[in-house]
Structure formats: C-alpha cells, structure tokens
Amino acid sequence: MKKIIQKTMTTTMGILMINTSINFCNAQNNVAESTSTKEKILVLDYETNESTLQSGNIIGEIAKIELEKTNQFDIIDRNDALYLAQQKGLNLENCYGNLCLLNIGEKLGVDKVLGGSVKNFGNKIVCSFRLINVKTKSSEKTQVIEFLPIKEEMTRMISITIAKLFNQPVDEIVLNRLQKVDVIDNEITNPNTTRLRLDGPRMGGIYFMGETGKILNMPKEQGGYGVYPLMYQFGYQFEIQYFTAGKWQALFEIVPQITGLDQSSFFPSLTIMNGLRHNINGWELGVGPTFSVAKYATGYYDSLNVWRLYSDWQQKHPNPNEPFPFEKKERMDSRGDLRLVTGVVIAIGKTFRSGKLNIPINLFFVPSPNGHRIGISFGYNSKGK
Numbered sequence: 001m002k003k004i005i006q007k008t009m010t011t012t013m014g015i016l017m018i019n020t021s022i023n024f025c026n027a028q029n030n031v032a033e034s035t036s037t038k039e040k041i042l043v044l045d046y047e048t049n050e051s052t053l054q055s056g057n058i059i060g061e062i063a064k065i066e067l068e069k070t071n072q073f074d075i076i077d078r079n080d081a082l083y084l085a086q087q088k089g090l091n092l093e094n095c096y097g098n099l100c101l102l103n104i105g106e107k108l109g110v111d112k113v114l115g116g117s118v119k120n121f122g123n124k125i126v127c128s129f130r131l132i133n134v135k136t137k138s139s140e141k142t143q144v145i146e147f148l149p150i151k152e153e154m155t156r157m158i159s160i161t162i163a164k165l166f167n168q169p170v171d172e173i174v175l176n177r178l179q180k181v182d183v184i185d186n187e188i189t190n191p192n193t194t195r196l197r198l199d200g201p202r203m204g205g206i207y208f209m210g211e212t213g214k215i216l217n218m219p220k221e222q223g224g225y226g227v228y229p230l231m232y233q234f235g236y237q238f239e240i241q242y243f244t245a246g247k248w249q250a251l252f253e254i255v256p257q258i259t260g261l262d263q264s265s266f267f268p269s270l271t272i273m274n275g276l277r278h279n280i281n282g283w284e285l286g287v288g289p290t291f292s293v294a295k296y297a298t299g300y301y302d303s304l305n306v307w308r309l310y311s312d313w314q315q316k317h318p319n320p321n322e323p324f325p326f327e328k329k330e331r332m333d334s335r336g337d338l339r340l341v342t343g344v345v346i347a348i349g350k351t352f353r354s355g356k357l358n359i360p361i362n363l364f365f366v367p368s369p370n371g372h373r374i375g376i377s378f379g380y381n382s383k384g385k
Helices: 002-036 051-070 078-088 098-108 153-165 172-179 212-217 310-316
Strands: 037-041 073-076 111-120 125-133 138-147 200-208 230-245 249-258 267-278 282-299 307-309 329-332 337-356 357-366 375-378
Touching: 037 078, 037 098, 051 073, 051 111, 051 153, 051 230, 073 078, 073 138, 078 098, 098 111, 098 125, 111 153, 125 230, 138 153, 138 172, 153 172, 200 249, 212 329, 230 375, 249 310, 267 337, 282 357, 307 310
Parallel strands: 037 073, 037 111
Antiparallel strands: 111 125, 125 138, 200 230, 200 375, 230 249, 249 267, 267 282, 282 307, 282 329, 282 337, 337 357, 357 375
C-alpha cells in the first residue's frame, strides 16, 4: 500500500511539472507574439531651415518621444540606423525625400519610415510629417500644420503635429493659441509683447490752468503759493494686468507722485487708472481717479474783487448779529487747512521700444471747474513678464 501511494504522488508531481512547463512555454510564446506584432519604424534626420533645430537631431528626438507614447512601434532611431548603415555601407546624410527614405527603409528591413520637415517662412512656421509604408512603397498618411512664427515654441509645434499624425490627444487650447492671433494672448501666442510691463519711474511736467493756476502764482500773503503753475513731477508706476485678449490687454495703473519739487513745494498725489493697451503697437488709453491734498480756506471776494479770509472779517466785525455782505466761498489757500482733493485723469500714451528698453510717453488731462490740468510724463524700464 505504501508503495502504491508513493507511486501515485510521483506521478502527480510529474504531471504538475509538465503542465507548468507547458504554461510557461505558452506564456513565452504569447509575449513573443505580442512583441512581434509591433512594426519597426525608422526615425532619421528631418529637413529644416532653423539652425536651432539642426544641431543634436532635436526633431528626431521629439519624434522618438511621441512615437514611444503611441506604444505601436519598435523604433529604430538615428543611432541604431547609423550602426546598421555602416554594416551595409549605406549613406544616411541628406536623406529627406520619399525615394531615399524608401530605399533606406528597405535595406534596413523596417516596416515604416517617418519623414518630414519643419520650415520657417517668416510669417508662419510649417510642420509637415508623413508616414511612409515600406511594403506598399507609398505615403500612408500625412499631417501638415501651419503655426504662428513663434520660434520659442517650435518644439511644442513638432510634438503636436506628430501627435496629430498618429491620432494621439493634444491640447486643443494650446493648438489654437499657436495658430490664431485673435485668441487669448499670452506668453505662447506673443512671447515678446505679452511680457511687456511698464512698471518703473515716471517724470514729466504739469500745467495748472484757470483759477488754480492763478492761486499758485499769487504771493503767499494773498493766499497763493508764490510758484509758477508749470511744475515738475516725479513718481513711480505700478501695474496690475488682469485681462488679456487678442491684441489688447487691460490693466490697472497705480501712480504715486510728487509735484513741485523744482519750486521748493511739495504736492503729493495718487492716481489709479483703468487702462487698455495694444500689445502690438504700444498705444494705450487710461481713465481713473486721482487723489491729492491741498490747503483750503473759507473766504470771500470784497467789492474790489480781492480775496480775503472770512476769519479776518470776523476779527474786524466781532458782532455775530451783523449781516455778512459778501458771498462766502471755499477756495485753495496756502493759509488754510489740508483737505483731500479728488479728480479724474484721462490719459493717452504710446510705448517706444529699443531692444529690451521700454520708453512709455503719456499725455494726460484733468478737468476741473476751478482750472484744468494738462501734462506729459515719460518713463523707462527693461522689465519682462
């Protein structure tokens, strides 16, 4: 009985080992079959007139990465092809046309070849790639996409075109930005203009007209400031760009300034404008409130049309019941008390560029019933995004 049990166990173990060996062989065969189903594709050099893409086989490397994403091919890249070509005495240089690629593909024993070119025509960049079937000796499919002339984004353009060729998903928003001018403008569509920021120092002059100009020019003993109504201004502009669309961008401009330092005077102000700027030619328009401080006093114009303080009349006429014969008025007066003064600024300007240097020049106008103000300012910076 013992011998029968031992014999049975030995037979069972043998059957299990045979089944395991068969399953392992089948698994190996399945892996080999799945691997063998992948077609061999050849990736060589690509024609381009851009020097930045010519060194290091950049286009070929991008193509290889995009092909690896598809998981459809065994890729024979340029290094592998050079090794095989040396053994067969083949020359791979300047092989861009279909006939040359077909010939190389046949002799290297591949199924397909990826050909193409990237050309810069000044006003556009064209990426063209084609899948060549070596067996049928024909182009299986072709993908051509025209892009905006943004050299900084050429690698992304190549990736998108190859992905489209093999029906791989691409970011359609990015594709639109690289193709169309009138979509959301940002660092992709317009890398030079959208990085433009005009934060920086501002300086210029302002001229006070009307009654305000006369008061500034009056002697201090008459309530004036004893200064000429044309004054120097100095300040700094801070920008907050909150919206960009097509060729235009909207922004807030915050400008603290000091006026009158050239005439030993000190008139601080703060201007906040909501502006609209053209990204291409640099023209801009801004409107917004301005805040400043000035001394105001209550007074009147006497019968000789001379400005006098109401407090002086009270000193001369202490009787509170005595009627006041003139019209009281509040007016800017260097003898008065500080008060917040508000207004609205309307400005138009243009930015001139020299290399990385930005030179914004602005004309502005502040309407007021007591006297309008006009002025000009300019600044400079070399700020990027």
